[in-house]
Amino acid sequence: xxxxxxxxxxxxDEDPHHHGPAKGLGRWLYTTNHKDIGSMYLIFSLTMFMIGxxxxxxxxxxxxxxxxxxxxxxxxxxxxxxxxxxxVFGAVMPAFVGLANWMIPMQIGAPDMALPRMNNWSFWILPxxxxxxxxxxFMPGGAPNFGWTFYxxxxxxxxxxxxxFFIFGVHIMxxxxxxxxxxxxxxxxxMRAPGMTLMKMPLFVWTWLITAFLLIAVxxxxxxxxxxxxxxxxxxxxxxxxAGGGDPVLFQHVFWFFGHPxxxxxxxxxxxxxxxxxxxxxxxxxxxxxxxxxAVASIALLSFVVWAHHMFTVGMPLVGEVFFMFATMLIAVPxxxxxxxxxxxxxxGSMTFETPMLFAIAxxxxxxxxxxxxxxxxxxxxxxxxxxTYFVVAHFHYVLVPGAIxxxxxxxxxxxxxxxxxQLNETMGKLHFWLSFVGVNVTFFPMHFVGLAGMPRxxxxxxxxxxxxxxxxxxxxxxxxxxxxxFIYNVIxxxxxxxxxxxxxxxxxxxxxxxxxxxxxxHTFSTPPKxx
Amino acid sequence: MSKALTLALSLLSTPALADWQVNMNKGVTALSRExxxxxxxxxxxxxxxxxxxFGVMFYSIFxxxxxxxxxxxHWHENxxxxxxxxxxxxxxxxxxxxxxTATLMDMYDTSEADVDIQITxxxxxxxxxxxxxxIDFFSNLSTPREEIVNESAKNPNYLLEVDNALVIPxxxxxxxxxxxxxxxxxWWVPHFAVKKDAIPGFINEAWVKVEEPGVYRGQCTxxxxxxxxxxxxxxxxxxxxxxxxxxxxxxxMKLAMAGEASKEFSMDELIAxxxxxxxxxxxxCHQPNxxxxxxxxxxxTGSAIATGAIDAHIDIIVNGKTGTAMQAFKEQLSAxxxxxxxxxxxxxxxxxxxxxxxPSAIQK
Amino acid sequence: xxxxxxxxxxxxxxxxxxxxxxxxERDFEHGRFSVFxxxxxxxxxxFLISVFGLVQLVMMYVK
Numbered sequence: 016x017x018x019x020x021x022x023x024x025x026x027x028d029e030d031p032h033h034h035g036p037a038k039g040l041g042r043w044l045y046t047t048n049h050k051d052i053g054s055m056y057l058i059f060s061l062t063m064f065m066i067g068x069x070x071x072x073x074x075x076x077x078x079x080x081x082x083x084x085x086x087x088x089x090x091x092x093x094x095x096x097x098x099x100x101x102x103v104f105g106a107v108m109p110a111f112v113g114l115a116n117w118m119i120p121m122q123i124g125a126p127d128m129a130l131p132r133m134n135n136w137s138f139w140i141l142p143x144x145x146x147x148x149x150x151x152x153f154m155p156g157g158a159p160n161f162g163w164t165f166y167x168x169x170x171x172x173x174x175x176x177x178x179x180f181f182i183f184g185v186h187i188m189x190x191x192x193x194x195x196x197x198x199x200x201x202x203x204x205x206m207r208a209p210g211m212t213l214m215k216m217p218l219f220v221w222t223w224l225i226t227a228f229l230l231i232a233v234x235x236x237x238x239x240x241x242x243x244x245x246x247x248x249x250x251x252x253x254x255x256x257x258a259g260g261g262d263p264v265l266f267q268h269v270f271w272f273f274g275h276p277x278x279x280x281x282x283x284x285x286x287x288x289x290x291x292x293x294x295x296x297x298x299x300x301x302x303x304x305x306x307x308x309x310a311v312a313s314i315a316l317l318s319f320v321v322w323a324h325h326m327f328t329v330g331m332p333l334v335g336e337v338f339f340m341f342a343t344m345l346i347a348v349p350x351x352x353x354x355x356x357x358x359x360x361x362x363x364g365s366m367t368f369e370t371p372m373l374f375a376i377a378x379x380x381x382x383x384x385x386x387x388x389x390x391x392x393x394x395x396x397x398x399x400x401x402x403x404t405y406f407v408v409a410h411f412h413y414v415l416v417p418g419a420i421x422x423x424x425x426x427x428x429x430x431x432x433x434x435x436x437x438q439l440n441e442t443m444g445k446l447h448f449w450l451s452f453v454g455v456n457v458t459f460f461p462m463h464f465v466g467l468a469g470m471p472r473x474x475x476x477x478x479x480x481x482x483x484x485x486x487x488x489x490x491x492x493x494x495x496x497x498x499x500x501x502f503i504y505n506v507i508x509x510x511x512x513x514x515x516x517x518x519x520x521x522x523x524x525x526x527x528x529x530x531x532x533x534x535x536x537x538h539t540f541s542t543p544p545k546x547x
Numbered sequence: 548m549s550k551a552l553t554l555a556l557s558l559l560s561t562p563a564l565a566d567w568q569v570n571m572n573k574g575v576t577a578l579s580r581e582x583x584x585x586x587x588x589x590x591x592x593x594x595x596x597x598x599x600x601f602g603v604m605f606y607s608i609f610x611x612x613x614x615x616x617x618x619x620x621h622w623h624e625n626x627x628x629x630x631x632x633x634x635x636x637x638x639x640x641x642x643x644x645x646x647x648t649a650t651l652m653d654m655y656d657t658s659e660a661d662v663d664i665q666i667t668x669x670x671x672x673x674x675x676x677x678x679x680x681x682i683d684f685f686s687n688l689s690t691p692r693e694e695i696v697n698e699s700a701k702n703p704n705y706l707l708e709v710d711n712a713l714v715i716p717x718x719x720x721x722x723x724x725x726x727x728x729x730x731x732x733x734w735w736v737p738h739f740a741v742k743k744d745a746i747p748g749f750i751n752e753a754w755v756k757v758e759e760p761g762v763y764r765g766q767c768t769x770x771x772x773x774x775x776x777x778x779x780x781x782x783x784x785x786x787x788x789x790x791x792x793x794x795x796x797x798x799x800m801k802l803a804m805a806g807e808a809s810k811e812f813s814m815d816e817l818i819a820x821x822x823x824x825x826x827x828x829x830x831x832c833h834q835p836n837x838x839x840x841x842x843x844x845x846x847x848t849g850s851a852i853a854t855g856a857i858d859a860h861i862d863i864i865v866n867g868k869t870g871t872a873m874q875a876f877k878e879q880l881s882a883x884x885x886x887x888x889x890x891x892x893x894x895x896x897x898x899x900x901x902x903x904x905x906p907s908a909i910q911k
Numbered sequence: 912x913x914x915x916x917x918x919x920x921x922x923x924x925x926x927x928x929x930x931x932x933x934x935x936e937r938d939f940e941h942g943r944f945s946v947f948x949x950x951x952x953x954x955x956x957x958f959l960i961s962v963f964g965l966v967q968l969v970m971m972y973v974k
Contacts, residue, residue, distance in 0.1 A: 081705065082697040089773045089843065155842030162770045168747065169730040169772060173670075173872055175843060214939045257748020258869075263731055264746060298613070300623035305935035309921070310928030316955045317926065328733060329744045330751035333655045337648050337966045344640045345962065349928025352633050358600055359628075361607040365619040368612075376608070380601065387593035394643070396650040397586045399742045400571055403733060403768040468568040469737040471768040474776030476695060478706050480566050629929040648966075649973040 035537050044139075047131035048537065049116045052138050054434075056113025057427070059141060061503070063105030064420075066149070068496050070098040075458075075492035078485050083476055091475035092160035093152065099163025100181075103281070104188045105145050107415065110423045111284040112195045115223050118430060119199060121528040121535065122217045124208025124544045129201035137194035144187035151177035162473060164274070167255035167266040171247045178248065182241045189234040196227035196234075203227075208527070210546035217526050218301065221308050222287030225315045229276045229283075232319075236273040240266065264329050271322035279318045281415065283311055285382075285422035286353065289375050291526075292429050293357050296372035297364030298523040303356045310349050317346045327398045340395040347393060351386045354379055369521070370444030374425035377417055377452050385413030388463065403473075406466025412459045416495075417452075424451070424502065431506065432520045436534030437513025440505065447501040454495025461487045572737045575757055579740035581650050585643075592639060657752040660722030662715065668725075668732030668745035668767070670872060671774035671831060674879070675713045678724075682797045685879050686711045687827060688777045692835075695777075707764040712781040716790035717760050725751045728874065733769035736780055744769055757784045772872070774831055808882040808906045814890065817903055821891025824884045829892075832872060837896030844872065848897040857902055861889055861909060882906040918942060918950035925951075926958065 036042045036051065046052060073094050077085045086094070116134065120127055128134045151158040156175035159165065170178060203216070203224045216224075243266075246252040253259025255266045286307070294301045301307065323331060323339045331339075357379050366372070388410040392398050401407060424447075432438055461484035466472075470481045477485065516533040527546070531539045573583045611617040663678040669685070676683045686709045693699040695706075702708075715721045725734055727745035735742040736755075743753045757763075765780040785793060812820075826835060832844040839846035847853050852860050864885055867875035876885065886906040893900040921938050924930045938947075 081701060083695055084697065088776065089840065092770070092773065092775070157842065160772075166731055166770070169770065173730050173772060212939065214936060257746075263748070297611075297619065299619040300621075302623050303625075303629055303929070304623070305930040305932045306626075306629055306928060308935065309925035309930040313922070313925035313928065313951075316951055317958070320955065320959060328742050329746065330749070333652065334966060334970070336651055336655075337970060338963060340647065340651075341641070341644055341966055341969075342959075342962050344644055345637065345958075348637045348640060349633055349926065352629075352636065352928060354600060355632050356629070358604045358607070360623075361604060362611065363617070363620040364607065364611050365613045365617045366608065366611055367614070376604075379604070383597065383600065387597060390593060390640070391586065391589050394585055394589050394647050396582050396647050396654060396740075397589065399654070400582060400586065400737065400740055402742060464567075464569040467571040469572065469765070471735070471766050471776075473770045474766070476706060476776050479701060479703065480568060483567060624932055626929060626931040630927065633927055633929055645969055645973065648969050652970065652973065 045135070047127070047135050049120050049128045049131070049134065050434075050535065050537065052128075052134050053113045053116030053118075055138055056109050056116060056141075059138075060106050060110035060113060060423075063101050063109070063145065065499070067098050067101035067106055068499065070094045070101070072492060072496050074098065075489040077475055078477070079489040080486065081477055081479055081482050086475070088475045089157060089160055092162070092473070093158040095473055096159045096162055096165075097148070097152070100148065100159075101145070102415070103163065103277075104185075105141075107281050107419045107423070108192060109141060111223075111226070111281075111419075112192075112199075114219075114284070114288070114423070114426050114430075115195075115199055117434065118528060119202060119220055119223060120206070121433075121531065121539055122220050122526055123203060123206065123211050124527050124540045124546065125202060125206035126538060126541050126543075128198050129206050130198045133194050134198050137191045137198065140187050141191050144184045144191065147180050147187070148184040151175075151180045154180070164270060165244075166270075167244060167247070167263050168257075171244050171255055174248070179245065182245050185241045186238055189238045192230050193234050196230035199223055199227040200231075208540065208543040208546055211527075215546060217287075218290035218304070218307060219284065219287035222283040222290075222311055225311050226280050226283045229280050229315050229318070233273045233276045233280075236269060237277075240269040240273065243269070264326075267326050267329060268323070271325045272319070274325065275322040276315075276318045278414075279314055281419050282382075283314065285378070285419050286311065288422045288426045288429075289357060289378055292371050292375040292425055293360050293379075295429075295521050295523045295525070296369060296375070297361050297366050299360060299364035301356070302359035302362075307353060307356060310353060314346075314350060317342075321346055324393060324395075324398075327395050328402045336395045340393060343393040344390075347386070347390060351383075351390070354383050354386070367522075369428075370439060370441060370448055371425045371429035371521075373445065373448045373452075374421050374428065377448070378421045378425065381413055381417030381421070381455070385410055385418055388413065401466065403471055404466035405462040405470045405472055408472045409459050409462035409466055412462070416459065417455050421451075421455075427506065429521075430528070431509055432516035433528060433531075433533050433535055435510050435513070436516050436532075437509050438516045438520075440508060440513065443501065443505050443508070447498060447505060450498030450501060451495060454491050454493075454498055457491025458488050458495055459491075461485075461491075574738045574740050575759055575761070575763065576739055576755055578650070578653055578755075579738060581653070582740045585647055585650060588646075589643060592643065596636065654753075657722050657754045659720065660754060661719040662721045663724065664713070664715070664721060665724045665726070666713075666734055666745065668727035668729075668734065668771065668778075669874060669879075670729050670772055671767075671778045672879075673713075673732075673734070673767075673778065673780060674728075675711075677794075680794055680797075682794065682801075683878070684711050684797075686713065686781070688774075688779055690777075704764070706777065707766070707779045707781065709779055709781045712762070712783040714783045714785055714790065714793050715755070715757070716787050717757055717784050718787070720754055720756045722752060722754045725753060729872070730771045731769050732767050732771045732778070734765075734780060735768045736763050736765035736782055738763045738765075739782075742768060760784045760786050760789070804881055804883075810883075811905060811907075812883075812886070814894070814903045817887045817890035818894055820883070821887035821889070822895065824880065824888040825891050825896075828876065828880060828884075829888065837892075837898075847892050853892045853896075854898055854900055857889070857893070857900075857904060860893070861885065861904065864889060865909070882909040885909050914941070914943065914946055915950065918946045919954060922947070922950045922954040926954065 154177045158177055159181045161170040243254040247254055253261040255261050255263050290301050321343045324343045392401055428444055465481045465484045470477055518532050519529045571586050665676040667674040673686045689708050689710045690706050694701045725743045725745045727747045732745040734745055739755045741753045741755050743751045761784055763782045767778040833839050833847050837847035865877045867873050883906045886904045886909055890903040
């Protein structure tokens with residue numbers, strides 16, 4: 016990012032007119048403070064991460080050996096479905112919104128978000144959406160069991176009754192996301208401190224600005240597709256019912272028209288975070304800041320024209336297959352080579368390897384592996400062999416776990432001292448990193464192998480030839496899962512005690528958020544800073 | 548005790564059967580080998596790029612660290628370098644997409660087939676109809692329940708075995724017309740590199756020409772409900788002579804079956820036969836003990852249909868119930884099987900209606 | 912007119928994923944947002960047409 020020289024009218028925040036947080040539960044229910052709401056988003060996300068993680072461990076425990084040991088196939092399908100939905104909509108997305116709430120106002124020198132009451136509301140409807148979704152586990156017929164992609168007609172004509180609750184839950188999540196996105200755009204466009212031009216914005220702010228536009232564009236598409244399901248189920252329409260003149264493949268087109276940009280929604284803020292952390296610990300400016308901004312902006316447009324590469328086996332016309340293969344390749348390269356920019360940033364820097372940096376480097380390496388398998392999947396004829404196998408599972412988990420999730424952990428460790436005022440316990444941070452790093456790779460790397468060897472995804476039991484790598488993956492999953500307890504311990508410990516952090520926290524840190532004291536006061540930048 | 552012992556034995560015995568295959572199957576058709584080559588080509592491209600990027604990255608990590616006294620340099624932009632490292636991979640990939648397009652065009656060329664077979668996905672079985680031969684049968688998983696629930700040791704083809712395999716001739720172009728009866732399924736045989744979604748109301752095409760006779764195994768690859776993991780695909784490729792013999796045998800068997808349907812059965816015969824049919828065709832949803840799964844699949848025990856008028860009972864089995872998972876079994880089961888299973892359901896699983904139906908009375 | 916050409920060049924640069932600081936400063940200081948939005952949509956459309964053309968070409972060539 017551009018160097019930010021700050022003329023510090025500094026922190027008049029102890030001004031007697033300013034009040035601190037309210038007391039008791041009311042503080043959290045009624046708060047309009049971006050830091051409080053950010054914290055609530057992050058805690059919510061962590062809770063969902065743990066619930067979704069338990070579901071993943073149930074899946075991996077069942078798959079430890081061939082044969083049915085622990086759960087029935089129908090419950091297994093409920094677990095894969097809920098795991099996917101909770102991790103995507105409950106863990107990754109709210110975590111990024113939480114980080115945006117905390118950091119965007121502080122990075123652009125704004126006193127708060129532009130629409131603080133809506134901010135409160137967009138958070139508080141989320142727990143209800145997920146309570147509705149989770150309550151379906153206890154309904155007769157069980158929770159949704161049709162996969163997180165909920166392809167019709169399995170999710171309409173053949174769905175359990177709880178599908179209606181699922182649809183309602185998705186609507187609420189969508190509303191929450193759209194409100195969050197509107198708030199972020201309004202904040203970034205209107206609340207920047209004098210002198211903080213768009214050109215000087217940190218990349219985390221840039222990537223979130225573009226992500227927010229993507230969210231506004233595609234969440235209504237998701238709402239549309241679930242509404243069409245609702246109509247098919249309860250009001251006698253036949254959007255997706257071939258017997259009534261509809262088309263089941265239409266569902267997939269609409270879903271992936273949402274789903275592909277959604278992939279970028281879950282990775283662009285991660286690009287932003289990594290582009291903050293690597294320069295800090297390499298003590299060198301990000302290589303190609305401008306390229307990064309432009310590339311991210313173009314992704315927002317081009318991510319809308321490649322959706323059907325998720326559907327190479329549905330029997331599209333030949334020219335459609337070829338078109339989506341070429342378009343996907345052309346778009347993947349400019350996105351993928353951003354990895355080169357991070358490498359060039361490290362090259363001839365002066366690096367140190369604190370916990371956030373370790374997670375950031377792991378992100379770059381493992382996300383690249385996920386990118387490579389993505390390139391392989393883009394080759395349409397080969398995709399006929401990869402599609403719906405564990406190779407795909409390996410691919411998107413590499414992009415989402417050591418991708419999105421590692422970036423969230425890197426961000427948490429990076430900004431935690433600013434939030435709590437306590438320096439990190441590096442030993443515990445590194446312990447968490449190495450356990451997670453080993454766990455993630457032992458879990459997901461063997462999935463490439465079983466996928467190529469022919470194991471379909473979403474099956475509760477498998478042929479004997481897949482047994483060895485599956486038990487390996489299960490062991491890895493438990494290592495990864497339980498190592499997150501170290502993460503929780505680290506965060507709680509850091510909130511409670513620790514060495515006092517300085518305002519700058521990290522030697523190489525640049526940017527407005529490092530000019531306010533640690534912990535950041537309840538109100539920051541009530542008087543806007545001046546950025547030259 | 549013995550159950551625990553067999554379980555322990557089966558757990559111990561599995562690693563011996565497993566292998567460490569890490570790559571895609573090369574397959575047994577010209578097309579599958581082409582696809583394998585594309586796969587390896589893109590894989591090596593990724594490896595080369597990976598070695599270059601990670602090489603530079605790890606070099607920096609070791610050399611340019613503060614603890615070794617590295618001082619950060621100040622450059623942060625070089626548009627030329629960026630254009631070069633973007634354009635080169637783009638060209639490589641576009642070059643790569645050209646042979647991929649050629650392969651794709653081959654895959655889509657289903658013209659001039661020697662044999663046409665319609666494949667229909669049902670909730671959790673496949674139906675194969677030979678369009679020129681009047682052969683039509685269903686293919687169900689044949690792995691015994693005891694193996695799945697770990698009560699007996701698993702055989703080497705665990706979950707990849709069926710009662711009636713699809714039989715095709717070697718060295719002939721076989722065209723598959725793929726569709727589904729209920730939800731979306733996907734028909735996949737890795738060794739043929741044929742994977743195509745089976746979509747209700749629509750017909751997809753694929754083709755294969757296998758050189759070597761043999762048995763090839765695959766699975767359904769689109770989540771299709773509870774037993775998605777339990778609907779394998781088994782294809783037996785026979786030499787031309789063997790295939791002709793098999794076709795003749797199928798036709799003879801069909802005639803024999805037609806004779807059975809006019810026979811008169813005793814109640815005990817029907818119940819005995821019906822139990823087998825029930826366990827194969829009904830127990831997946833309604834459960835082996837007839838209790839169903841509350842909220843998903845109704846119980847047979849004490850059900851209004853299975854204890855009510857026998858005509859309505861026959862009707863729901865023959866024609867199914869639209870909008871539910873209850874399929875029409877008229878195509879899947881013979882008149883004898885339907886008569887047997889109706890009689891069984893009415894007089895077993897806790898039901899004691901006491902009546903029976905003869906195969907000749909089943910109106911399909 | 913010049914402003915449009917600049918915007919179109921910048922959008923093309925963004926599709927490649929590379930842009931220089933100098934051009935970015937020019938874009939952000941002198942460019943108009945609406946021009947970039949229109950240019951972006953136009954270029955996306957042009958991108959689709961050209962990929963489609965490329966696909967037709969390749970399919971003719973390999974046949």
